[in-house]
Amino acid sequence: xxxxxxxxxxxxxxxxxxxxxxxxxxxxxxxxxxxxxxxxxxxxxxxxxxxxxxxxxxxxxxxxxxxxxxxxxxxxxxxxxxxxxxxxxxxxxxxxxxxxxxxxxxxxxxxxxxxxxxxxxxxxxxxxxxxxxxxxxxxxxxxxxxxxxxxxxxxxxxxxxxxxxxxxxxxxxxxxxxxxxxxxxxxx
Amino acid sequence: xxxxxxxxxxxxxxxxxxxxxxxxxxxxxxxxxxxxxxxxxxxxxxxxxxxxxxxxxxxxxxxxxxxxxxxxxxxxxxxxxxxxxxxxxxxxxxxxxxxxxxxxxxxxxxxxxxxxxxxxxxxxxxxxxxxxxxxxxxxxxxxxx
Numbered sequence: 001x002x003x004x005x006x007x008x009x010x011x012x013x014x015x016x017x018x019x020x021x022x023x024x025x026x027x028x029x030x031x032x033x034x035x036x037x038x039x040x041x042x043x044x045x046x047x048x049x050x051x052x053x054x055x056x057x058x059x060x061x062x063x064x065x066x067x068x069x070x071x072x073x074x075x076x077x078x079x080x081x082x083x084x085x086x087x088x089x090x091x092x093x094x095x096x097x098x099x100x101x102x103x104x105x106x107x108x109x110x111x112x113x114x115x116x117x118x119x120x121x122x123x124x125x126x127x128x129x130x131x132x133x134x135x136x137x138x139x140x141x142x143x144x145x146x147x148x149x150x151x152x153x154x155x156x157x158x159x160x161x162x163x164x165x166x167x168x169x170x171x172x173x174x175x176x177x178x179x180x181x182x183x184x185x186x187x188x
Numbered sequence: 189x190x191x192x193x194x195x196x197x198x199x200x201x202x203x204x205x206x207x208x209x210x211x212x213x214x215x216x217x218x219x220x221x222x223x224x225x226x227x228x229x230x231x232x233x234x235x236x237x238x239x240x241x242x243x244x245x246x247x248x249x250x251x252x253x254x255x256x257x258x259x260x261x262x263x264x265x266x267x268x269x270x271x272x273x274x275x276x277x278x279x280x281x282x283x284x285x286x287x288x289x290x291x292x293x294x295x296x297x298x299x300x301x302x303x304x305x306x307x308x309x310x311x312x313x314x315x316x317x318x319x320x321x322x323x324x325x326x327x328x329x330x331x332x333x
Contacts (some may be wrong), residue, residue, distance in 0.1 A: 023243035041236040113221040126229035175264040176226040
């Protein structure tokens with residue numbers, strides 16, 4: 001029996017502590033997905049609770065056709081997007097023009113990666129730039145690089161085609177690099 | 189460099205940076221390192237988190253609810269049963285002679301007369317079966333084969 005099957009069986013059997021274990025295993029992923037989509041900590045915390053309550057209610061419907069993480073991710077993504085729709089907040093950005101500016105200032109030439117990573121100011125600036133990315137881009141880039149989900153898993157969780165996920169990831173990293181170059185240009 | 193080539197080049201740089209990060213390769217290529225910094229920034233970006241006892245809090249919200257729900261279900265069942273018995277005890281002695289005196293003959297079919305109490309009994313049996321089925325679905329999912 002896989003780990004997913006074991007935990008699902010335990011929760012469905014009403015084993016004490018089983019659902020708490022399930023939450024602990026998946027809460028980071030759910031938090032990253034919901035917080036990156038919604039960007040409001042209080043709302044995101046409430047929504048995370050909703051996600052797990054829904055997971056509990058619908059666990060019988062889980063058919064092991066994907067990993068449990070992917071299935072829970074899908075619930076989280078649906079909860080977050082429904083929240084944004086209810087609040088009439090656009091979560092898909094139409095900023096198609098960002099790829100135009102592919103000529104960099106090359107301000108990063110000769111910069112030291114270790115030194116840059118140790119530069120708290122620069123890392124704070126980059127964190128702020130991540131926050132400024134369109135909701136879907138910052139979510140996908142977080143799921144891919146922080147949660148280390150594969151493209152296929154992200155596509156399954158979000159319902160987006162794999163090519164679209166790759167495209168959003170490319171654009172997010174591209175945009176962040178542009179912001180980095182701009183920042184280094186300012187610092188130089 | 190046209191737009192397609194530039195995009196292609198950036199995509200290759202991003203893939204190489206990802207590979208370099210994954211394999212902890214030495215630094216030194218400025219363009220690659222810029223993307224490596226982007227990847228690290230995403231990984232290390234500070235963001236608020238969930239409370240430490242989040243899992244316990246949510247699971248507690250579910251467990252007592254389930255216990256409470258089963259207690260409430262039991263109470264409601266008892267109440268409904270009491271009401272049914274009380275109602276039956278009150279109305280049956282009054283209406284039973286009337287119901288029993290009303291034979292039902294289906295007009296188009298040549299069937300023997302059926303008295304009302306058989307129809308009531310059949311209705312009760314169907315309702316009971318439906319309630320058992322509903323209860324089973326709610327608490328155990330699909331009915332076992």
